[in-house]
Amino acid sequence: MVGIKALHIAALVIWCGGLFYLPGMFMLHPRASDRADFHRLRMLTRFTFAFIVSPAAVIAIISGTALVHYRHASGEWLMWKLLFVCLMVFFHLYCGGLVARLGRERNAHGRSWSAALLAVPSLLIPLVLWMVLGKPTLLSGILPFVAAP
Structure with a gap:
């Protein structure tokens, strides 16, 4: 169990770092x-995405799923965390699309668009961390039909 958790954290650090780096x-x-x-920069970007960031994402997701299963984790916080992780996956896939487009177009987007992309992991990664470490109950105070644990 400790090994799976260590693997999950290591893969998550690499994946999150890659989401900032791309x-x-x-x-x-x-x-x-x-x-x-x-050409050199394009090859480096493709290598980073395909051989570092993507395998780390897969390992983080598989090991995280194993941790949820073994710990019998549940609760509202888990639902929100998984939603934010799904958004991280969609951002990862979007970056993959940009990497693929680099082979056909020199400037898929301008420099300011790429800088704005940094806002996505800057929001999602702290939200996931908050969900894991704080395990907050978000809807129980807002919606009357959601019972607090």
């Missing part, structure tokens, strides 16, 4: 000085 790499593409520079 938009930063997208910001560098328009600044490439020549074709060779752009």
Whole structure:
């Protein structure tokens, strides 16, 4: 159990770091000085996405699912945490689409768009952390038909 938790945390750190790193790499593409520079940066971005960030995401999700199963975790906080993790997965897939587009288009989006992408992991990752560490009850005070645990 401790090994699964350590694996989950390590994979999560790599995945979350990658979700911050990829938009930063997208910001560098328009600044490439020549074709060779752009090609090197594109290969580095593809390698980072395909061989570092994506495997870490898969390992984080599988090990997290195992932890939920073994600990019999439940509660409103878990539902919200899983929702935010799903949003992280969608953002990951969106970044993958941008990486794929880099092969066809030099500037898929401008530099300011890539900088704005940093807002997504900046919001989602702390929300997931808050759900795990705080286990808050969000709806019990708002909706009268939701009972507090």
